[in-house]
Amino acid sequence: MNGGEVAGGGVPGWVRVTLVTAGLVVLAFGAWTALTWVPARWWAPWALWLAGGVAVHDGVLAPLIVVLGWVVLGRVRSPRLREVLRGIVLVLGTLALVALVAVWAGAR
């Protein structure tokens, strides 16, 4: 990544290069920590949870919300009402997710 090339939005190239380089160094430290600090028998379940989280979000949760928006919000004429409905789904959906975990914890 050349400092002169990465212009954009008035951001000096060196700022971006510094951020990306620092990020790569931190990532390398993370990888080293993963290899030396985390026992090898935990790597597989760790990877499974990493991949599983993305899969559940991108493949289930997000499409569900997109379809919900398409089915419901597409039929609402008033923009205000649409935003209120979207807000309700966002707020109650978030609280419901945490409440679900609380119920699960309570059941154990």
Place this chain on the structure above:
Amino acid sequence: MVSAARRILDRVPRPEDFTSAVHDERVVARVGVWFGAAIVILFVTGLVSHLHQNPVWWLPFGPEPAWAYRVTQGLHVAAGFACVPLLLAKLYAVYPRLFVRPVVTGWRHGLERASVGLLVAATVFQVVTGVLNVFQLYVFGFGFTRVHYATSWIVFGAVLVHVGVQLPAVVRGLASGGDLSGSGVRGGHAVPRGGTVPQGGADDVGPRGSDEAQTTRRGFLGAVAVATLTLTALTLGQTWRPLRPVALLAPRDPEAGPQGLAVNKTARGAGVVEAATDPGWALELVGPGGAVRLSRDDLLALDQHEAVLPIACVEGWSATARWGGVRVRDLAALAGGRPDDPVHVQSLQARGSYRESDLPGAYVAHEDTLLALRLDGEDLALDHGFPARIIAPNRPGVLQTKWVARLVVGGAA
């Protein structure tokens, strides 16, 4: 085979199909800044907790101020909860970018996409397993603490890379229409003012450059703020007393437990009921002057002190209590050590990662660092560590070792 794959790919939506103003660059930039701030708080407070439990000589923590760990860890868990709506909102706003075509244009684009994939995987992982962990749902198949620590470096590194790559878009997003008004850009692609708007999008809500789009952007950001503040209000009561009455979603009530104080590990759970209730129990105190055994009555006959100290769990709850017992520095002196010698603490627990802890010299020297025998004027409850436990200021709860069997002063064997 190839044509079948192509047909499937043709049915997958494209970024242009998502026409809602929610996916506007200005929304992405704002949610990103909030989320980024939460990640910085989480990373720093998480490091503090890590360094408490894995001390390094070049950055030692002291016992003052006594409330520090309570605040940093309370903040850590609160910021973690705040990340539930922030992460969902951020991912929803950029979701169309998952479907860019071509999927990869070159090695640089490929690396960038891979770094975003790593970022998403690691942040979702931290938030999900973190929330499960504070609810004590240890269902991971790995030990939480070490994996959470290693993943935090991956999150932080991936965030730095991501901010470096996206900085121009962030600057644009924050600069264009500080009032979130007017037409603009989305998902990294400029949309011309009054430009054509694709029809029939998956979450289509109408023309972008209009007041309607502005309502959408403001409405979405407002909802994210409300969700974040509401969740914080409903959980923070586990560490901040004024919010305790509304702590409906808090994992713990810090005052629910024996003697009005929560317990993470019970005596039964630790497998110490028999040993801790044995009338023949005596503290084994080892130091440069040799080893002595002190019964509970012997300990109660020594100088007693009281300290009002918080117990602050790594899982974010905390509560203050009045502890009574013998100063550890007095015990160090009794064992022939100096009053600022480090002390190694061993529990009656046979197993478990927290059966031992170390009190650095600065902690031993502090007047409020006690081998506690009493809690709020009564004998310690069994679940609080009877017959004796460690309590010290500014220290994670897991290091406040319960059911103490042995104290080793100044590295004596």
